[in-house]
Amino acid sequence: MDLSQLSNVELMQLNQLTLDELERRDVIRTRNNPISEYTEWLVADKMQMVLAAPSTKGYDAITIDDRKIQIKSRKNNLKNRSLILGIIRNYDLNQFDELIAVIYNHDFSIRYAISIPHELVKEYGFYNEHQNGYTLRISNLLLNDPRVTDIIEFIDPDTERSKEEITVKPDSNTIRDVQTIGMQTFVEYYQYVERGMNTTDLVEKMVTDHPEWKESTARTKASSMRRVFKNGDNVEALKIIYKSNHPAITDEIKSKLMTLLDK
Structure with missing residues:
Protein backbone atom coordinates (compact mmCIF):
# COMPACT_ATOMS: atom_id res chain seq x y z
CA MET A 1 0.00 0.00 0.00
CA ASP A 2 1.34 3.40 -0.97
CA LEU A 3 0.38 5.59 1.98
CA SER A 4 1.42 8.74 0.13
CA GLN A 5 -1.59 8.27 -2.14
CA LEU A 6 -4.08 8.31 0.75
CA SER A 7 -5.81 11.45 1.94
CA ASN A 8 -5.46 12.68 5.52
CA VAL A 9 -8.92 11.34 6.35
CA GLU A 10 -8.09 7.96 4.79
CA LEU A 11 -4.92 7.75 6.86
CA MET A 12 -6.92 8.46 10.02
CA GLN A 13 -9.46 5.83 9.02
CA LEU A 14 -6.67 3.32 8.45
CA ASN A 15 -5.28 4.11 11.89
CA GLN A 16 -8.72 3.54 13.40
CA LEU A 17 -9.09 0.20 11.64
CA THR A 18 -5.65 -0.83 12.88
CA LEU A 19 -6.61 -0.04 16.48
CA ASP A 20 -9.92 -1.87 16.03
CA GLU A 21 -8.09 -5.01 14.91
CA LEU A 22 -5.52 -4.80 17.72
CA GLU A 23 -8.38 -4.48 20.18
CA ARG A 24 -10.15 -7.48 18.62
CA ARG A 25 -6.97 -9.51 19.15
CA ASP A 26 -6.83 -8.37 22.82
CA VAL A 27 -3.45 -6.74 22.22
CA ILE A 28 -4.72 -3.33 23.39
CA ARG A 29 -7.46 -2.78 25.93
CA THR A 30 -8.05 0.94 26.55
CA ARG A 31 -6.42 2.75 23.57
CA ASN A 32 -4.94 5.30 25.99
CA ASN A 33 -1.41 4.49 24.80
CA PRO A 34 -1.24 1.79 22.09
CA ILE A 35 2.56 1.41 22.28
CA SER A 36 2.44 0.95 26.04
CA GLU A 37 -0.44 -1.52 25.82
CA TYR A 38 1.20 -3.43 22.99
CA THR A 39 4.37 -3.77 25.08
CA GLU A 40 2.45 -5.00 28.12
CA TRP A 41 0.74 -7.62 25.95
CA LEU A 42 4.03 -8.59 24.26
CA VAL A 43 5.96 -9.05 27.51
CA ALA A 44 3.14 -10.95 29.18
CA ASP A 45 2.65 -13.19 26.16
CA LYS A 46 6.33 -13.99 25.59
CA MET A 47 7.24 -14.42 29.27
CA GLN A 48 4.10 -16.27 30.36
CA MET A 49 2.75 -13.59 32.67
CA VAL A 50 -0.80 -12.63 33.52
CA LEU A 51 -1.76 -9.04 32.73
CA ALA A 52 -3.18 -7.02 35.61
CA ALA A 53 -6.45 -5.16 35.18
CA PRO A 54 -5.98 -1.85 33.27
CA SER A 55 -6.76 0.22 36.39
CA THR A 56 -4.18 -1.56 38.59
CA LYS A 57 -1.75 0.83 40.29
CA GLY A 58 1.99 0.21 40.37
CA TYR A 59 2.34 -2.91 38.24
CA ASP A 60 1.14 -4.28 34.91
CA ALA A 61 1.63 -8.05 35.08
CA ILE A 62 2.26 -10.96 37.45
CA THR A 63 4.71 -13.81 36.87
CA ILE A 64 3.98 -17.47 37.50
CA ASP A 65 5.79 -17.15 40.84
CA ASP A 66 3.65 -14.11 41.84
CA ARG A 67 6.24 -11.41 41.21
CA LYS A 68 4.71 -8.07 40.27
CA ILE A 69 6.14 -6.49 37.13
CA GLN A 70 5.88 -2.88 35.99
CA ILE A 71 6.37 -2.56 32.21
CA LYS A 72 7.70 0.59 30.56
CA SER A 73 8.34 1.24 26.88
CA ARG A 74 9.61 3.90 24.54
CA LYS A 75 9.59 4.03 20.76
CA ASN A 76 12.39 5.91 19.06
CA ASN A 77 11.97 7.70 15.76
CA LEU A 78 14.37 9.16 13.23
CA LYS A 79 14.71 12.42 15.18
CA ASN A 80 14.43 11.23 18.76
CA ARG A 81 16.45 8.30 20.13
CA SER A 82 15.88 9.11 23.78
CA LEU A 83 16.35 6.30 26.31
CA ILE A 84 14.41 7.95 29.14
CA LEU A 85 11.44 5.96 30.40
CA GLY A 86 8.12 7.41 31.47
CA ILE A 87 7.74 8.66 35.05
CA ILE A 88 7.79 5.97 37.77
CA ARG A 89 5.54 7.06 40.65
CA ASN A 90 5.00 5.83 44.22
CA TYR A 91 8.38 4.11 44.28
CA ASP A 92 8.52 3.92 48.07
CA LEU A 93 5.24 1.98 48.19
CA ASN A 94 7.08 -1.04 46.72
CA GLN A 95 4.23 -1.83 44.32
CA PHE A 96 6.41 -3.86 41.94
CA ASP A 97 9.30 -6.30 42.22
CA GLU A 98 10.88 -5.70 38.81
CA LEU A 99 10.67 -3.12 36.06
CA ILE A 100 10.82 -4.42 32.50
CA ALA A 101 11.87 -1.79 29.96
CA VAL A 102 11.50 -2.21 26.20
CA ILE A 103 12.94 0.35 23.78
CA TYR A 104 11.86 0.10 20.13
CA ASN A 105 13.63 1.33 17.02
CA HIS A 106 11.76 3.36 14.43
CA ASP A 107 10.57 0.19 12.66
CA PHE A 108 9.38 -1.45 15.90
CA SER A 109 12.33 -3.82 16.08
CA ILE A 110 13.55 -4.03 19.66
CA ARG A 111 16.60 -2.01 20.60
CA TYR A 112 16.71 -2.97 24.30
CA ALA A 113 14.65 -5.26 26.52
CA ILE A 114 15.86 -5.53 30.10
CA SER A 115 14.58 -6.52 33.52
CA ILE A 116 15.54 -4.12 36.33
CA PRO A 117 15.16 -4.98 40.04
CA HIS A 118 13.06 -2.52 42.04
CA GLU A 119 15.97 -1.14 44.07
CA LEU A 120 17.88 -0.03 40.97
CA VAL A 121 15.18 2.47 39.98
CA LYS A 122 16.16 4.69 42.90
CA GLU A 123 19.86 3.89 42.55
CA TYR A 124 20.05 4.92 38.88
CA GLY A 125 17.01 7.16 38.61
CA PHE A 126 16.54 10.88 39.22
CA TYR A 127 13.65 12.15 41.31
CA ASN A 128 11.52 14.64 39.39
CA GLU A 129 9.72 16.89 41.87
CA HIS A 130 7.44 18.41 39.23
CA GLN A 131 6.12 15.01 38.12
CA ASN A 132 6.38 13.48 41.59
CA GLY A 133 8.27 10.37 40.52
CA TYR A 134 11.53 8.93 39.23
CA THR A 135 12.86 9.19 35.70
CA LEU A 136 15.17 6.42 34.58
CA ARG A 137 17.51 6.43 31.58
CA ILE A 138 18.80 3.24 29.96
CA SER A 139 22.49 4.05 30.31
CA ASN A 140 25.65 1.99 29.81
CA LEU A 141 26.14 1.86 33.56
CA LEU A 142 22.66 0.39 34.03
CA LEU A 143 22.99 -2.04 31.11
CA ASN A 144 26.28 -3.35 32.49
CA ASP A 145 25.04 -3.75 36.06
CA PRO A 146 25.12 -7.51 36.83
CA ARG A 147 21.76 -7.19 38.58
CA VAL A 148 20.11 -6.20 35.29
CA THR A 149 18.95 -9.01 32.97
CA ASP A 150 18.90 -8.72 29.19
CA ILE A 151 15.61 -10.40 28.19
CA ILE A 152 15.55 -9.62 24.49
CA GLU A 153 15.96 -13.30 23.61
CA PHE A 154 12.66 -14.01 25.36
CA ILE A 155 10.82 -11.09 23.73
CA ASP A 156 12.34 -11.42 20.25
CA PRO A 157 14.25 -14.72 19.83
CA ASP A 158 15.34 -13.83 16.29
CA THR A 159 17.31 -10.77 17.41
CA GLU A 160 21.08 -11.16 17.11
CA ARG A 161 23.30 -8.48 18.56
CA SER A 162 26.98 -8.04 19.13
CA LYS A 163 28.33 -6.68 22.41
CA GLU A 164 28.99 -3.35 20.70
CA GLU A 165 25.33 -3.00 19.79
CA ILE A 166 24.32 -3.27 23.45
CA THR A 167 26.44 -0.24 24.32
CA VAL A 168 24.71 3.13 24.51
CA LYS A 169 26.55 5.90 22.70
CA PRO A 170 26.83 9.15 24.65
CA ASP A 171 24.14 11.63 23.67
Missing part, protein backbone atom coordinates in the same frame (compact mmCIF):
# COMPACT_ATOMS: atom_id res chain seq x y z
CA SER A 172 25.70 14.59 21.83
CA ASN A 173 23.41 16.91 23.84
CA THR A 174 24.93 15.59 27.07
CA ILE A 175 28.44 16.25 25.79
CA ARG A 176 27.41 19.76 24.77
CA ASP A 177 25.87 20.42 28.20
CA VAL A 178 29.03 19.22 29.96
CA GLN A 179 31.07 21.59 27.80
CA THR A 180 28.73 24.47 28.66
CA ILE A 181 28.85 23.74 32.38
CA GLY A 182 32.56 23.00 32.51
CA MET A 183 33.85 19.63 33.70
CA GLN A 184 35.27 20.92 36.98
CA THR A 185 32.09 22.87 37.69
CA PHE A 186 29.92 19.81 37.02
CA VAL A 187 31.89 17.77 39.56
CA GLU A 188 32.03 20.65 42.07
CA TYR A 189 28.26 21.14 42.18
CA TYR A 190 27.09 17.62 41.35
CA GLN A 191 26.01 16.69 44.87
CA TYR A 192 24.09 19.93 45.36
CA VAL A 193 21.93 19.23 42.32
CA GLU A 194 21.67 15.54 43.25
CA ARG A 195 20.24 16.56 46.63
CA GLY A 196 17.60 18.71 44.94
CA MET A 197 18.97 22.26 45.19
CA ASN A 198 16.84 24.51 42.98
CA THR A 199 18.24 26.70 40.22
CA THR A 200 17.95 29.99 42.15
CA ASP A 201 19.90 28.70 45.15
CA LEU A 202 22.44 27.01 42.89
CA VAL A 203 23.07 30.25 40.98
CA GLU A 204 23.50 32.15 44.25
CA LYS A 205 26.02 29.59 45.52
CA MET A 206 27.97 29.62 42.26
CA VAL A 207 28.24 33.43 42.27
CA THR A 208 29.29 33.38 45.94
CA ASP A 209 31.94 30.72 45.30
CA HIS A 210 33.11 32.34 42.06
CA PRO A 211 32.71 36.13 42.33
CA GLU A 212 34.49 36.51 38.97
CA TRP A 213 31.45 34.92 37.26
CA LYS A 214 28.58 37.02 35.98
CA GLU A 215 25.15 35.98 37.23
CA SER A 216 24.17 35.14 33.64
CA THR A 217 27.14 32.76 33.39
CA ALA A 218 26.18 31.01 36.63
CA ARG A 219 22.54 30.78 35.52
CA THR A 220 23.53 29.15 32.22
CA LYS A 221 25.71 26.60 34.03
CA ALA A 222 23.05 25.90 36.68
CA SER A 223 20.27 25.49 34.11
CA SER A 224 22.41 23.12 32.05
CA MET A 225 23.21 21.05 35.14
CA ARG A 226 19.55 20.80 36.08
CA ARG A 227 18.74 19.72 32.51
CA VAL A 228 21.35 16.95 32.60
CA PHE A 229 19.83 15.59 35.81
CA LYS A 230 16.26 16.01 34.56
CA ASN A 231 17.11 14.00 31.44
CA GLY A 232 18.70 11.28 33.56
CA ASP A 233 22.11 11.83 31.95
CA ASN A 234 24.01 12.77 35.12
CA VAL A 235 25.90 9.46 35.45
CA GLU A 236 26.77 9.47 31.75
CA ALA A 237 28.13 13.01 32.19
CA LEU A 238 30.37 11.80 35.05
CA LYS A 239 31.70 9.02 32.83
CA ILE A 240 32.37 11.45 29.97
CA ILE A 241 34.40 13.62 32.33
CA TYR A 242 36.27 10.67 33.84
CA LYS A 243 37.28 9.37 30.41
CA SER A 244 38.43 12.76 29.16
CA ASN A 245 42.11 13.59 28.87
CA HIS A 246 41.63 17.23 29.85
CA PRO A 247 44.53 18.44 32.02
CA ALA A 248 42.05 20.12 34.39
CA ILE A 249 40.79 16.70 35.48
CA THR A 250 43.40 16.01 38.12
CA ASP A 251 43.87 12.81 40.10
CA GLU A 252 41.99 14.47 42.97
CA ILE A 253 39.00 15.17 40.73
CA LYS A 254 39.15 11.65 39.29
CA SER A 255 39.06 10.26 42.81
CA LYS A 256 35.95 12.33 43.53
CA LEU A 257 34.43 11.14 40.24
CA MET A 258 34.96 7.52 41.26
CA THR A 259 33.23 8.21 44.58
CA LEU A 260 30.23 9.71 42.76
CA LEU A 261 30.10 6.86 40.24
CA ASP A 262 30.24 4.23 43.00
CA LYS A 263 27.23 5.65 44.85
Whole structure:
Protein backbone atom coordinates (compact mmCIF):
# COMPACT_ATOMS: atom_id res chain seq x y z
CA MET A 1 0.00 0.00 0.00
CA ASP A 2 1.34 3.40 -0.97
CA LEU A 3 0.38 5.59 1.98
CA SER A 4 1.42 8.74 0.13
CA GLN A 5 -1.59 8.27 -2.14
CA LEU A 6 -4.08 8.31 0.75
CA SER A 7 -5.81 11.45 1.94
CA ASN A 8 -5.46 12.68 5.52
CA VAL A 9 -8.92 11.34 6.35
CA GLU A 10 -8.09 7.96 4.79
CA LEU A 11 -4.92 7.75 6.86
CA MET A 12 -6.92 8.46 10.02
CA GLN A 13 -9.46 5.83 9.02
CA LEU A 14 -6.67 3.32 8.45
CA ASN A 15 -5.28 4.11 11.89
CA GLN A 16 -8.72 3.54 13.40
CA LEU A 17 -9.09 0.20 11.64
CA THR A 18 -5.65 -0.83 12.88
CA LEU A 19 -6.61 -0.04 16.48
CA ASP A 20 -9.92 -1.87 16.03
CA GLU A 21 -8.09 -5.01 14.91
CA LEU A 22 -5.52 -4.80 17.72
CA GLU A 23 -8.38 -4.48 20.18
CA ARG A 24 -10.15 -7.48 18.62
CA ARG A 25 -6.97 -9.51 19.15
CA ASP A 26 -6.83 -8.37 22.82
CA VAL A 27 -3.45 -6.74 22.22
CA ILE A 28 -4.72 -3.33 23.39
CA ARG A 29 -7.46 -2.78 25.93
CA THR A 30 -8.05 0.94 26.55
CA ARG A 31 -6.42 2.75 23.57
CA ASN A 32 -4.94 5.30 25.99
CA ASN A 33 -1.41 4.49 24.80
CA PRO A 34 -1.24 1.79 22.09
CA ILE A 35 2.56 1.41 22.28
CA SER A 36 2.44 0.95 26.04
CA GLU A 37 -0.44 -1.52 25.82
CA TYR A 38 1.20 -3.43 22.99
CA THR A 39 4.37 -3.77 25.08
CA GLU A 40 2.45 -5.00 28.12
CA TRP A 41 0.74 -7.62 25.95
CA LEU A 42 4.03 -8.59 24.26
CA VAL A 43 5.96 -9.05 27.51
CA ALA A 44 3.14 -10.95 29.18
CA ASP A 45 2.65 -13.19 26.16
CA LYS A 46 6.33 -13.99 25.59
CA MET A 47 7.24 -14.42 29.27
CA GLN A 48 4.10 -16.27 30.36
CA MET A 49 2.75 -13.59 32.67
CA VAL A 50 -0.80 -12.63 33.52
CA LEU A 51 -1.76 -9.04 32.73
CA ALA A 52 -3.18 -7.02 35.61
CA ALA A 53 -6.45 -5.16 35.18
CA PRO A 54 -5.98 -1.85 33.27
CA SER A 55 -6.76 0.22 36.39
CA THR A 56 -4.18 -1.56 38.59
CA LYS A 57 -1.75 0.83 40.29
CA GLY A 58 1.99 0.21 40.37
CA TYR A 59 2.34 -2.91 38.24
CA ASP A 60 1.14 -4.28 34.91
CA ALA A 61 1.63 -8.05 35.08
CA ILE A 62 2.26 -10.96 37.45
CA THR A 63 4.71 -13.81 36.87
CA ILE A 64 3.98 -17.47 37.50
CA ASP A 65 5.79 -17.15 40.84
CA ASP A 66 3.65 -14.11 41.84
CA ARG A 67 6.24 -11.41 41.21
CA LYS A 68 4.71 -8.07 40.27
CA ILE A 69 6.14 -6.49 37.13
CA GLN A 70 5.88 -2.88 35.99
CA ILE A 71 6.37 -2.56 32.21
CA LYS A 72 7.70 0.59 30.56
CA SER A 73 8.34 1.24 26.88
CA ARG A 74 9.61 3.90 24.54
CA LYS A 75 9.59 4.03 20.76
CA ASN A 76 12.39 5.91 19.06
CA ASN A 77 11.97 7.70 15.76
CA LEU A 78 14.37 9.16 13.23
CA LYS A 79 14.71 12.42 15.18
CA ASN A 80 14.43 11.23 18.76
CA ARG A 81 16.45 8.30 20.13
CA SER A 82 15.88 9.11 23.78
CA LEU A 83 16.35 6.30 26.31
CA ILE A 84 14.41 7.95 29.14
CA LEU A 85 11.44 5.96 30.40
CA GLY A 86 8.12 7.41 31.47
CA ILE A 87 7.74 8.66 35.05
CA ILE A 88 7.79 5.97 37.77
CA ARG A 89 5.54 7.06 40.65
CA ASN A 90 5.00 5.83 44.22
CA TYR A 91 8.38 4.11 44.28
CA ASP A 92 8.52 3.92 48.07
CA LEU A 93 5.24 1.98 48.19
CA ASN A 94 7.08 -1.04 46.72
CA GLN A 95 4.23 -1.83 44.32
CA PHE A 96 6.41 -3.86 41.94
CA ASP A 97 9.30 -6.30 42.22
CA GLU A 98 10.88 -5.70 38.81
CA LEU A 99 10.67 -3.12 36.06
CA ILE A 100 10.82 -4.42 32.50
CA ALA A 101 11.87 -1.79 29.96
CA VAL A 102 11.50 -2.21 26.20
CA ILE A 103 12.94 0.35 23.78
CA TYR A 104 11.86 0.10 20.13
CA ASN A 105 13.63 1.33 17.02
CA HIS A 106 11.76 3.36 14.43
CA ASP A 107 10.57 0.19 12.66
CA PHE A 108 9.38 -1.45 15.90
CA SER A 109 12.33 -3.82 16.08
CA ILE A 110 13.55 -4.03 19.66
CA ARG A 111 16.60 -2.01 20.60
CA TYR A 112 16.71 -2.97 24.30
CA ALA A 113 14.65 -5.26 26.52
CA ILE A 114 15.86 -5.53 30.10
CA SER A 115 14.58 -6.52 33.52
CA ILE A 116 15.54 -4.12 36.33
CA PRO A 117 15.16 -4.98 40.04
CA HIS A 118 13.06 -2.52 42.04
CA GLU A 119 15.97 -1.14 44.07
CA LEU A 120 17.88 -0.03 40.97
CA VAL A 121 15.18 2.47 39.98
CA LYS A 122 16.16 4.69 42.90
CA GLU A 123 19.86 3.89 42.55
CA TYR A 124 20.05 4.92 38.88
CA GLY A 125 17.01 7.16 38.61
CA PHE A 126 16.54 10.88 39.22
CA TYR A 127 13.65 12.15 41.31
CA ASN A 128 11.52 14.64 39.39
CA GLU A 129 9.72 16.89 41.87
CA HIS A 130 7.44 18.41 39.23
CA GLN A 131 6.12 15.01 38.12
CA ASN A 132 6.38 13.48 41.59
CA GLY A 133 8.27 10.37 40.52
CA TYR A 134 11.53 8.93 39.23
CA THR A 135 12.86 9.19 35.70
CA LEU A 136 15.17 6.42 34.58
CA ARG A 137 17.51 6.43 31.58
CA ILE A 138 18.80 3.24 29.96
CA SER A 139 22.49 4.05 30.31
CA ASN A 140 25.65 1.99 29.81
CA LEU A 141 26.14 1.86 33.56
CA LEU A 142 22.66 0.39 34.03
CA LEU A 143 22.99 -2.04 31.11
CA ASN A 144 26.28 -3.35 32.49
CA ASP A 145 25.04 -3.75 36.06
CA PRO A 146 25.12 -7.51 36.83
CA ARG A 147 21.76 -7.19 38.58
CA VAL A 148 20.11 -6.20 35.29
CA THR A 149 18.95 -9.01 32.97
CA ASP A 150 18.90 -8.72 29.19
CA ILE A 151 15.61 -10.40 28.19
CA ILE A 152 15.55 -9.62 24.49
CA GLU A 153 15.96 -13.30 23.61
CA PHE A 154 12.66 -14.01 25.36
CA ILE A 155 10.82 -11.09 23.73
CA ASP A 156 12.34 -11.42 20.25
CA PRO A 157 14.25 -14.72 19.83
CA ASP A 158 15.34 -13.83 16.29
CA THR A 159 17.31 -10.77 17.41
CA GLU A 160 21.08 -11.16 17.11
CA ARG A 161 23.30 -8.48 18.56
CA SER A 162 26.98 -8.04 19.13
CA LYS A 163 28.33 -6.68 22.41
CA GLU A 164 28.99 -3.35 20.70
CA GLU A 165 25.33 -3.00 19.79
CA ILE A 166 24.32 -3.27 23.45
CA THR A 167 26.44 -0.24 24.32
CA VAL A 168 24.71 3.13 24.51
CA LYS A 169 26.55 5.90 22.70
CA PRO A 170 26.83 9.15 24.65
CA ASP A 171 24.14 11.63 23.67
CA SER A 172 25.70 14.59 21.83
CA ASN A 173 23.41 16.91 23.84
CA THR A 174 24.93 15.59 27.07
CA ILE A 175 28.44 16.25 25.79
CA ARG A 176 27.41 19.76 24.77
CA ASP A 177 25.87 20.42 28.20
CA VAL A 178 29.03 19.22 29.96
CA GLN A 179 31.07 21.59 27.80
CA THR A 180 28.73 24.47 28.66
CA ILE A 181 28.85 23.74 32.38
CA GLY A 182 32.56 23.00 32.51
CA MET A 183 33.85 19.63 33.70
CA GLN A 184 35.27 20.92 36.98
CA THR A 185 32.09 22.87 37.69
CA PHE A 186 29.92 19.81 37.02
CA VAL A 187 31.89 17.77 39.56
CA GLU A 188 32.03 20.65 42.07
CA TYR A 189 28.26 21.14 42.18
CA TYR A 190 27.09 17.62 41.35
CA GLN A 191 26.01 16.69 44.87
CA TYR A 192 24.09 19.93 45.36
CA VAL A 193 21.93 19.23 42.32
CA GLU A 194 21.67 15.54 43.25
CA ARG A 195 20.24 16.56 46.63
CA GLY A 196 17.60 18.71 44.94
CA MET A 197 18.97 22.26 45.19
CA ASN A 198 16.84 24.51 42.98
CA THR A 199 18.24 26.70 40.22
CA THR A 200 17.95 29.99 42.15
CA ASP A 201 19.90 28.70 45.15
CA LEU A 202 22.44 27.01 42.89
CA VAL A 203 23.07 30.25 40.98
CA GLU A 204 23.50 32.15 44.25
CA LYS A 205 26.02 29.59 45.52
CA MET A 206 27.97 29.62 42.26
CA VAL A 207 28.24 33.43 42.27
CA THR A 208 29.29 33.38 45.94
CA ASP A 209 31.94 30.72 45.30
CA HIS A 210 33.11 32.34 42.06
CA PRO A 211 32.71 36.13 42.33
CA GLU A 212 34.49 36.51 38.97
CA TRP A 213 31.45 34.92 37.26
CA LYS A 214 28.58 37.02 35.98
CA GLU A 215 25.15 35.98 37.23
CA SER A 216 24.17 35.14 33.64
CA THR A 217 27.14 32.76 33.39
CA ALA A 218 26.18 31.01 36.63
CA ARG A 219 22.54 30.78 35.52
CA THR A 220 23.53 29.15 32.22
CA LYS A 221 25.71 26.60 34.03
CA ALA A 222 23.05 25.90 36.68
CA SER A 223 20.27 25.49 34.11
CA SER A 224 22.41 23.12 32.05
CA MET A 225 23.21 21.05 35.14
CA ARG A 226 19.55 20.80 36.08
CA ARG A 227 18.74 19.72 32.51
CA VAL A 228 21.35 16.95 32.60
CA PHE A 229 19.83 15.59 35.81
CA LYS A 230 16.26 16.01 34.56
CA ASN A 231 17.11 14.00 31.44
CA GLY A 232 18.70 11.28 33.56
CA ASP A 233 22.11 11.83 31.95
CA ASN A 234 24.01 12.77 35.12
CA VAL A 235 25.90 9.46 35.45
CA GLU A 236 26.77 9.47 31.75
CA ALA A 237 28.13 13.01 32.19
CA LEU A 238 30.37 11.80 35.05
CA LYS A 239 31.70 9.02 32.83
CA ILE A 240 32.37 11.45 29.97
CA ILE A 241 34.40 13.62 32.33
CA TYR A 242 36.27 10.67 33.84
CA LYS A 243 37.28 9.37 30.41
CA SER A 244 38.43 12.76 29.16
CA ASN A 245 42.11 13.59 28.87
CA HIS A 246 41.63 17.23 29.85
CA PRO A 247 44.53 18.44 32.02
CA ALA A 248 42.05 20.12 34.39
CA ILE A 249 40.79 16.70 35.48
CA THR A 250 43.40 16.01 38.12
CA ASP A 251 43.87 12.81 40.10
CA GLU A 252 41.99 14.47 42.97
CA ILE A 253 39.00 15.17 40.73
CA LYS A 254 39.15 11.65 39.29
CA SER A 255 39.06 10.26 42.81
CA LYS A 256 35.95 12.33 43.53
CA LEU A 257 34.43 11.14 40.24
CA MET A 258 34.96 7.52 41.26
CA THR A 259 33.23 8.21 44.58
CA LEU A 260 30.23 9.71 42.76
CA LEU A 261 30.10 6.86 40.24
CA ASP A 262 30.24 4.23 43.00
CA LYS A 263 27.23 5.65 44.85
